[in-house]
Every structure is written in C-alpha cells, then in structure tokens.
Amino acid sequence: MRKKYSQAYAIILFILAQVACFSLLGLWIARFVANYVILKRIGEQYSINIQAGGAVAIFVIGLVLLVAMSVGMLLIFRRLRLQYKLTKLYDNFIANVTHELKTPLTSIQLYLDTLTVRDISRSKQLKFIEFMQRDANRLNKLINAILEIARLEKKKNRFHCSVYEADHILKEIIEEIVQQIKLPQGTITITGEAHCNCVIDKSAFKILFNNLVNNAMKYSTDILKIYINMQCSPKKCVIEFQDQGIGFSVNEKKRIFDKFYRVNHPDDPDVRGSGLGLALVKEIVKYHGGKIRAYSKGLNQGATFRIELPVYPASKRHHLNKLLKSSTY
Amino acid sequence: MNEDNLQNSKILLVEDEESLAEGLLFNLSEEGYSVVWVKDGKKALEQFDSQPYDLIILDIMLPYINGFEVAKYVREKSPMIPILMLTARTAVHDRVRGLEIGANDYLTKPFHLQELLARVKGILRRKSWYQSAVESTSTYQFGENEINFADFSCRSENKKFRLTQQEAMVMKYLIQKKDKIVSREELLEKVWNISSEIETRTVDNFIARLRKYFEPDTKKPVYIKSIRSAGYMFVERPSS
Numbered sequence: 001m002r003k004k005y006s007q008a009y010a011i012i013l014f015i016l017a018q019v020a021c022f023s024l025l026g027l028w029i030a031r032f033v034a035n036y037v038i039l040k041r042i043g044e045q046y047s048i049n050i051q052a053g054g055a056v057a058i059f060v061i062g063l064v065l066l067v068a069m070s071v072g073m074l075l076i077f078r079r080l081r082l083q084y085k086l087t088k089l090y091d092n093f094i095a096n097v098t099h100e101l102k103t104p105l106t107s108i109q110l111y112l113d114t115l116t117v118r119d120i121s122r123s124k125q126l127k128f129i130e131f132m133q134r135d136a137n138r139l140n141k142l143i144n145a146i147l148e149i150a151r152l153e154k155k156k157n158r159f160h161c162s163v164y165e166a167d168h169i170l171k172e173i174i175e176e177i178v179q180q181i182k183l184p185q186g187t188i189t190i191t192g193e194a195h196c197n198c199v200i201d202k203s204a205f206k207i208l209f210n211n212l213v214n215n216a217m218k219y220s221t222d223i224l225k226i227y228i229n230m231q232c233s234p235k236k237c238v239i240e241f242q243d244q245g246i247g248f249s250v251n252e253k254k255r256i257f258d259k260f261y262r263v264n265h266p267d268d269p270d271v272r273g274s275g276l277g278l279a280l281v282k283e284i285v286k287y288h289g290g291k292i293r294a295y296s297k298g299l300n301q302g303a304t305f306r307i308e309l310p311v312y313p314a315s316k317r318h319h320l321n322k323l324l325k326s327s328t329y
Numbered sequence: 330m331n332e333d334n335l336q337n338s339k340i341l342l343v344e345d346e347e348s349l350a351e352g353l354l355f356n357l358s359e360e361g362y363s364v365v366w367v368k369d370g371k372k373a374l375e376q377f378d379s380q381p382y383d384l385i386i387l388d389i390m391l392p393y394i395n396g397f398e399v400a401k402y403v404r405e406k407s408p409m410i411p412i413l414m415l416t417a418r419t420a421v422h423d424r425v426r427g428l429e430i431g432a433n434d435y436l437t438k439p440f441h442l443q444e445l446l447a448r449v450k451g452i453l454r455r456k457s458w459y460q461s462a463v464e465s466t467s468t469y470q471f472g473e474n475e476i477n478f479a480d481f482s483c484r485s486e487n488k489k490f491r492l493t494q495q496e497a498m499v500m501k502y503l504i505q506k507k508d509k510i511v512s513r514e515e516l517l518e519k520v521w522n523i524s525s526e527i528e529t530r531t532v533d534n535f536i537a538r539l540r541k542y543f544e545p546d547t548k549k550p551v552y553i554k555s556i557r558s559a560g561y562m563f564v565e566r567p568s569s
Contacts, residue, residue, distance in 0.1 A: 095418070098417050098418065098419075099390050099417040099418075102417040102438040102439055103346050103349060103417060103438060104346075104348070105438070105439045106349055106417075106438040106439035106440065107346065107348040107349040107352060108439075109439040109440070109441065109442075110349065110352040110353065110356070110439075110440075110442055111348075111352055113441055113442035113443065114352060114355065114356055114442060117442065117443070118356075118359065124355075128352070131348040131351060131352065132348075134348060135348055272345075272346075
C-alpha cells in the first residue's frame with residue numbers, strides 16, 4: 001500500500017520543499033530591500049554615503065545558492081521519478097516474465113508427470129511430446145529475447161550487416177516468416193516497392209518482423225490481417241506495418257516501446273508476453289540507424305508501425321559504413 | 330458422497346494456455362471427471378451461467394476478464410461452488426486476495442500432477458462433507474445469532490446478511506469443534522486444504538470478519554475467542 005502512494009508523496013514533498021525554498025527567497029529579498037530602503041533614508045537624513053556593495057554581493061551569492069538548491073532538488077526529484085518508473089516497469093516485467101516462464105514450465109512438468117504415471121497410447125505420447133517441444137521453444141524464445149535486448153543495449157551485439165536491395169530482402173524475410181509460422185494465404189498483403197539499397201542484418205530483421213507479426217496475432221480479436229507498404233525516397237526507405245488489432249490509446253503511444261511495458265485493457269484478447277517485443281524492435285531499428293514510430297486511431301482500431309531506414313550510401317553513411325566494417329570481422 | 334460420485338463431478342476448466350489446458354483436460358478426464366474447457370474470462374462466465382458445475386479450476390491471468398473478477402462474479406451468484414485457482418503469482422497478497430474473494434484453494438505454477446489431482450479430490454470431498462453436514466443441521470443458533478448453512482443467510486439481532494462460502498465453512502468447522510481449541514494451521518488445512526506453511530493472516534482476516542458479524546463487541550469477543558499462541562475456540566454459551 002505504501003508503495004502505491006509513494007509517487008504522490010514524493011511530489012507533495014518536492015512541492016513543499018520548493019515552496020519553502022522560494023518563500024525563504026521572497027522573505028530574504030523583501031527583508032533586504034526593506035533594510036536597504038531604511039538605510040538609504042537614514043543616509044539621506046544624516047547626509048551619510050552608505051555603501052551597499054558588500055551586502056549586494058552577499059545578496060547575489062545567496063540568490064545563486066538558493067537557486068542552485070532549488071535546481072538540485074529538481075534534479076533529485078526527476079531522478080527519483082525515473083527510478084520510480086523503472087521500479088514499476090521492473091515489477092511489471094517480473095510479473096510478466098514469471099507468468100511467461102512458469103506457464104510453459106508447468107505444461108512441460110504436467111506432461112512429464114502424465115507420461116510417468118499413465119499408460120498412454122503412442123499417438124497421445126507424440127501429441128504430448130509436441131506440446132512439450134512447443135513450450136520448450138517458447139521458453140527458449142523468451143530467454144533469447146531477454147539476452148538479445150541486454151546485448152543490444154550494451155552495444156555488445158555483433159550483427160552481420162550487408163547492403164541489400166530493400167524490396168528484395170524485406171519480401172524474402174516476410175515470406176520466410178509466413179512459412180515458418182504457417183500463416184494462411186492472404187494474411188499479409190504487401191503493397192508498394194522499395195528499390196533502394198539499405199544496410200540490413202537479415203537475422204535481426206527477421207526478429208523484428210517476427211515480433212511485429214506476433215504482436216498483431218496476439219492483439220487481433222478478429223481474423224488476422226496485416227498490410228505492409230514499402231516506399232523509397234532519395235534518403236530513406238519507409239516500411240509501414242499495419243495490423244487490425246486492439247491498437248492503443250494516445251496515452252499509451254509514448255510507452256509502447258518501453259522495455260517491459262504492455263498494453264493492458266479489458267479487450268485484451270491475449271495476456272501472454274514479456275513486454276520486450278516492441279522494445280527489441282525499436283533497438284534493432286535504432287541499431288540500423290533508423291527510426292520507428294507507432295500510430296493508432298485509438299483502442300480497437302489497429303496499429304501502424306512506421307519504420308524509416310537510411311538509404312545507403314545517401315544517408316548516414318558514416319554509421320552504415322561502421323556497421324558494414326564491424327560485420328566483416 | 331462416495332468416491333464414485335466424486336468421479337462424476339463436472340469441472341469447468343478456465344485456462345488460456347492451450348498446451349497446459351490439453352494436459353489438464355486429459356488427466357482430469359482420465360480420473361473420471363467430466364470437464365469443460367474455456368479459454369478466457371468472458372467464456373467462463375457464459376459457461377458458468379449456462380449449466381451447474383461441481384468445481385471451477387481457474388487461471389488468474391486470463392484474456393478479457395481476469396480470474397479474480399471471474400471468481401467474484403461466481404461468488405456473487407453461487408456461494409457454494411468451489412473454486413481452485415491456478416496461478417503463476419507467488420506473492421502473498423495475490424494468494425490472500427484470491428482466497429478472500431472466495432477461492433477455496435490455490436495451486437502455484439509449476440505444480441505436480443499428483444498434487445493437482447489430490448487437491449481436486451480434496452475440494453470435492455470437502456464440498457460433499459459440507460453438504461452432508463448442512464443436510465443434518467442446516468440452521469444453527471447461538472445467542473442472538475442464527476446461521477442458515479444451506480444458503481449462508483444469517484441473522485444477528487435485527488440485521489440480516491449473507492456469509493461467503495468460506496466464511497460459512499469456517500463457522501461450520503468451529504461450531505463442529507465447539508469448546509475445543511482450533512489452530513490457524515488446522516483451519517487452513519481443513520477448510521482451505523492449504524498447507525499451513527503459508528501465511529496464517531488469511532485465517533485472522535476471516536475471523537475478524539466473522540466477529541464483526543456475530544460478536545456484540547468485537548474488542549471483547551465472547552463466541553469466537555482467541556486462545557493465545559494456540560488459535561481460536563467457539564463457545565456456544567459464553568459465561569457471563
């Protein structure tokens with residue numbers, strides 16, 4: 001319970017401290033000005049030349065120190081807020097990852113127990129083994145996603161980038177994903193053409209599209225439909241990935257690429273997920289020198305992810321050459 | 330109800346993970362239970378409204394409506410139907426929340442098949458114990474209070490209210506053991522079928538609620554007495 005109110009408590013404390021600081025500043029100015037006016041009057045009355053130079057210097061130093069205190073408090077407050085946000089996301093991550101790790105583990109455990117204690121037919125055994133394999137794959141994917149994002153963030157990941165014609169390589173990757181997850185014909189519609197060169201790591205882009213497709217699958221309440229549009233301009237290659245899922249609200253727009261964040265509302269058709277998918281997508285795009293933005297007309301109105309990649313060698317040549325160079329080792 | 334009757338029990342399984350649900354469905358069916366499986370909270374409520382069940386096995390993280398909300402809905406409509414919660418959450422407050430909403434038992438993931446089957450059997454047995462106990466004495470009076478164990482309705486002085494199934498079972502157990510000390514651990518094991526290594530705070534919360542219902546002065550309880558370091562004792566006729 002205490003945790004729930006800790007942010008409001010911190011905000012109130014911060015406001016009170018700032019009010020105290022500025023009240024002191026106000027009082028101090030009022031006092032200084034009043035004293036100065038009195039001294040000036042006395043000076044005028046008795047024809048004494050009163051020098052306030054020293055006092056003004058002290059006053060100015062005092063002001064600077066008070067403002068510094070106030071700024072210091074502001075910085076500490078901002079850091080605390082960030083810390084609070086991170087803790088909240090971390091809790092979210094723990095809850096999601098606990099669910100994501102324990103559920104397939106439970107399933108594997110259940111089938112192992114079943115195979116141990118029950119006498120079952122060969123066909124049933126094979127079916128149960130298939131379930132266990134699926135769950136083991138799921139665990140593997142989750143662990144890989146956690147490791148991948150950690151490596152990407154620490155820039156320790158070594159991709160193998162090459163220059164490809166965007167149209168060709170992206171269509172190839174999407175086709176591979178369609179085959180791999182056995183999507184029905186017509187699920188993904190590709191429009192537009194992107195006849196420009198981009199520096200791309202094929203395996204990273206496979207992870208990227210896999211995550212976007214998985215996302216669309218998880219959050220689609222109706223039949224899964226995905227529209228991908230590709231275009232090239234002289235400097236950038238634009239890929240728009242549009243799904244017809246539950247979308248997200250304006251408030252959530254800023255947060256959906258945050259690590260561990262998950263869209264959560266009553267129309268959510270699937271509760272699975274670690275909150276790492278879109279964070280990973282963003283890191284991959286960033287690594288390739290690109291940008292990603294998400295749009296949604298609102299809840300239940302689908303989502304569009306717009307990816308912009310630099311065209312080689314017209315844009316971000318230095319960064320892309322660095323990627324190509326590091327890929328040759 | 331004998332073992333054979335228990336085996337014919339109807340179970341509603343609410344689990345969104347296909348592979349886990351298939352395994353549970355297979356094993357419960359092998360035990361002779363009749364099982365209906367639904368994948369989300371919405372369908373669980375529809376299914377619950379459509380026909381009577383002897384037990385609901387309920388996951389917490391469910392699409393559309395989570396397990397806590399489903400349990401709340403079920404409890405409002407039917408105080409008698411037992412609920413076994415399956416959860417990946419191990420935090421004490423989650424477990425306590427589930428039990429307080431009205432779950433009869435919970436199992437944290439990952440669990441062993443034998444444990445699940447034993448708990449299912451335990452819950453169904455307790456349900457049958459409660460039903461037979463109610464059939465013999467459906468109403469019970471003490472002081473100004475009267476409890477109807479069949480429909481959980483109560484009267485205390487001029488107030489009328491309804492107990493939850495779990496509250497009624499706690500009262501039933503205390504009354505059956507009247508004038509004897511019942512430990513918190515015993516209550517957890519007998520009423521909730523939970524091993525006593527978990528927090529006994531749940532029991533204290535239930536007792537506090539029961540005292541609010543039945544005691545003239547909750548600070549000086551006369552019917553449900555606390556016995557220091559030992560547990561609780563129900564006294565039908567408190568000495569003046």
